[in-house]
Amino acid sequence: MTKCIKNVICTFCGTLCDDLEVDVSDDGKRIEQVRNACAIGAEKYLHVGNPGRVVVPRMRQADGTYKDVSYDEAIDFTAKTLLKAKKPLMYGWSSTNCEAIAEGNVLAEKIGGVVDNCATVCHGSSLLAIQDTGVPSCTLGEVKNRADRIIFWGCNPAHAHPRHMSRYSIFPRGFFSAKGQKGRKIICVDCRETDTAKVADHFVRIKQSYDYEVFDALRTLLRGEEIPDEVGGVPREKLQELIDICKGGRFVTLFFGMGLTHTLGRNHNIDAGINFIRDLNDYTKATLIAMRGHYNVTGAGQVLGWQYGYPFACDLSRLTTARHNPGETTSVDLLVRHEVDACMVIASDLAAHFPFEATRRMAHIPTITLDPHICMSTELSDLHIPVAIVGVEVGGCCYRMDNVPIDTRKVIDAPEGVLTDEEVFQRINKRVDELLAEAGCKDAAEYLEYLEKQEA
Amino acid sequence: MTAGTPSPLVNLFEKEDFEDWSKPHLVGATTEYSSLLALQAKKEGGERKYGNGIIVSVVTCTEIKQGVAIETGKTSQAYFDACSVIELDDEDFKTLGINKNTNVRVTSAAGTVVLKAIGARQGLYPGLAHIPMGPWANIVVPSYTYSTGEPCFCGFDCLIEPAPEAKIESAVKLMHEKCGLEYVGDPHYD
Ligand code: SF4
Numbered sequence: 351m352t353k354c355i356k357n358v359i360c361t362f363c364g365t366l367c368d369d370l371e372v373d374v375s376d377d378g379k380r381i382e383q384v385r386n387a388c389a390i391g392a393e394k395y396l397h398v399g400n401p402g403r404v405v406v407p408r409m410r411q412a413d414g415t416y417k418d419v420s421y422d423e424a425i426d427f428t429a430k431t432l433l434k435a436k437k438p439l440m441y442g443w444s445s446t447n448c449e450a451i452a453e454g455n456v457l458a459e460k461i462g463g464v465v466d467n468c469a470t471v472c473h474g475s476s477l478l479a480i481q482d483t484g485v486p487s488c489t490l491g492e493v494k495n496r497a498d499r500i501i502f503w504g505c506n507p508a509h510a511h512p513r514h515m516s517r518y519s520i521f522p523r524g525f526f527s528a529k530g531q532k533g534r535k536i537i538c539v540d541c542r543e544t545d546t547a548k549v550a551d552h553f554v555r556i557k558q559s560y561d562y563e564v565f566d567a568l569r570t571l572l573r574g575e576e577i578p579d580e581v582g583g584v585p586r587e588k589l590q591e592l593i594d595i596c597k598g599g600r601f602v603t604l605f606f607g608m609g610l611t612h613t614l615g616r617n618h619n620i621d622a623g624i625n626f627i628r629d630l631n632d633y634t635k636a637t638l639i640a641m642r643g644h645y646n647v648t649g650a651g652q653v654l655g656w657q658y659g660y661p662f663a664c665d666l667s668r669l670t671t672a673r674h675n676p677g678e679t680t681s682v683d684l685l686v687r688h689e690v691d692a693c694m695v696i697a698s699d700l701a702a703h704f705p706f707e708a709t710r711r712m713a714h715i716p717t718i719t720l721d722p723h724i725c726m727s728t729e730l731s732d733l734h735i736p737v738a739i740v741g742v743e744v745g746g747c748c749y750r751m752d753n754v755p756i757d758t759r760k761v762i763d764a765p766e767g768v769l770t771d772e773e774v775f776q777r778i779n780k781r782v783d784e785l786l787a788e789a790g791c792k793d794a795a796e797y798l799e800y801l802e803k804q805e806a
Numbered sequence: 807m808t809a810g811t812p813s814p815l816v817n818l819f820e821k822e823d824f825e826d827w828s829k830p831h832l833v834g835a836t837t838e839y840s841s842l843l844a845l846q847a848k849k850e851g852g853e854r855k856y857g858n859g860i861i862v863s864v865v866t867c868t869e870i871k872q873g874v875a876i877e878t879g880k881t882s883q884a885y886f887d888a889c890s891v892i893e894l895d896d897e898d899f900k901t902l903g904i905n906k907n908t909n910v911r912v913t914s915a916a917g918t919v920v921l922k923a924i925g926a927r928q929g930l931y932p933g934l935a936h937i938p939m940g941p942w943a944n945i946v947v948p949s950y951t952y953s954t955g956e957p958c959f960c961g962f963d964c965l966i967e968p969a970p971e972a973k974i975e976s977a978v979k980l981m982h983e984k985c986g987l988e989y990v991g992d993p994h995y996d
Pocket residue numbers: 360361362363364365366367386387388389390391392511512513514
């Protein structure tokens with residue numbers, strides 16, 4: 351007999367679908383079946399039981415092989431490495447719950463580290479633009495119930511957020527959008543004709559990296575001014591048609607993705623996008639939402655935001671003040687410029703998603719990775735601490751892409767002895783306190799002096 | 807040029823010794839950035855051919871196959887199949903004079919990697935190529951961030967050359983080799 355757990359929250363992408371049904375075995379240890387999830391979500395739940403799961407920490411030996419160690423040894427090693435480092439980088443956070451992030455920030459503050467989350471390589475530029483310009487936004491519920499004009503710009507939900515279109519943006523019938531897809535006009539702007547473009551009513555192909563120009567042209571048209579015959583590979587008539595469609599709607603929502611933040615212009619593209627939406631509000635109701643990738647990258651920014659005032663790239667190495675200077679305190683720059691001397695990767699895969707120049711630096715400094723699975727980062731780090739999977743083996747608060755907090759659920763037990771992210775951080779914190787007390791130091795800076803004296 | 811010989815552009819991108827702390831590391835990839843401009847200049851000249859290869863603008867994006875494979879495991883065959891490819895436009899296959907599913911050497915200002923060239927899964931245009939996000943793509947992604955923290959994941963120029971004999975490395979091996987670490991074999995993949 352299996353028992354069915356309803357309304358499970360999928361912890362993979364920023365859509366955070368909350369209607370999954372998961373069949374688990376009677377002893378609550380195995381997942382038998384997953385319903386309602388997309389291909390990625392289903393794989394996430396079903397592969398948990400695959401053989402080869404790491405259940406004890408692994409330490410890299412001098413010859414490159416790995417040796418199993420106990421959690422105590424692993425935590426001691428981590429505490430000492432972080433304390434010894436002048437400026438450790440603590441990167442990741444986007445695939446764990448907010449409770450663990452808060453606990454991790456306590457540690458970062460103690461050891462004087464730089465805290466940075468995945469936004470730094472995905473929507474960091476959007477956050478910069480939002481700081482500059484503000485953000486006329488809404489929740490996905492409003493989109494579902496009200497929106498009749500949807501624009502996807504530089505994003506590809508068909509691949510990256512597979513159920514986004516069916517739950518919120520294209521197909522669902524809502525209170526004021528009873529006709530569902532028939533009542534909506536979908537526009538897709540991209541340099542590739544993506545699978546999202548194929549389901550859109552209007553596909554606008556722009557030349558790669560011409561987003562800023564096209565936004566600008568749209569704003570110019572909206573104000574009734576003249577533009578050249580062609581902008582960024584799009585004819586003027588097409589742009590005018592877009593404006594007419596948007597103006598004719600009751601509620602416009604622009605979803606934008608990394609097609610805007612990864613190309614030339616970065617935050618200025620988003621700036622232009624936000625201002626376009628703001629201008630559009632003279633004619634109709636218009637909003638925009640960033641398509642956040644990892645399921646809790648938004649939460650990582652939220653926690654960091656309410657604790658230190660900055661959503662990413664927060665440098666706590668001065669111990670008393672938090673600093674945020676994109677280009678200086680952002681992970682890629684810190685690694686490439688060799689400014690950090692130890693690295694902790696938490697619930698994200700730095701080595702698989704950073705440019706190689708940064709990864710190479712990470713591989714050459716002491717690195718500790720907290721991840722439930724084997725990934726590129728674990729294979730390049732000195733210590734891999736396995737943890738329970740959030741949303742499967744432990745619950746916790748996560749933020750959806752529209753900044754709505756959702757409490758995720760536990761469906762099965764974690765393998766015996768495996769700790770959660772939060773517990774690991776609590777124990778590292780305790781160990782750091784012990785080490786400081788033993789040395790009679792009040793903070794990490796004093797501890798560095800103490801170490802220097804010891805060596806001399 | 808025959809397959810297997812290094813690309814003429816590679817020495818253009820000779821790096822400073824990365825372990826040498828005495829040298830300034832001001833803007834990580836300024837060197838790359840200027841050679842990127844050199845490539846760009848070539849492209850603006852209207853001529854995309856270079857030697858026996860072509861210069862294309864590359865974007866790296868997520869894909870559902872890659873997403874599923876991440877969950878299967880980053881050392882799995884599925885991840886390898888999903889990510890160690892480069893999508894080219896049909897027109898570019900003609901210009902290169904190769905068939906689909908041939909290995910090519912992709913060189914950017916940041917590095918060189920061997921990938922399998924496949925037909926576009928999602929519509930491209932001539933001169934635009936796509937590599938799914940992952941370790942292979944990141945070898946060629948320039949790390950210059952324009953002071954935002956975000957590297958050039960989309961819209962950087964690459965030279966694509968046919969390399970039918972060259973082998974595509976597994977993710978872990980590739981990373982180890984490029985990082986100058988000893989590779990002791992990957993129990994999950996080899
Ligand atoms: S769309 Fe995202 S959150 Fe929803 S089931 Fe798929 S992976 Fe999970």
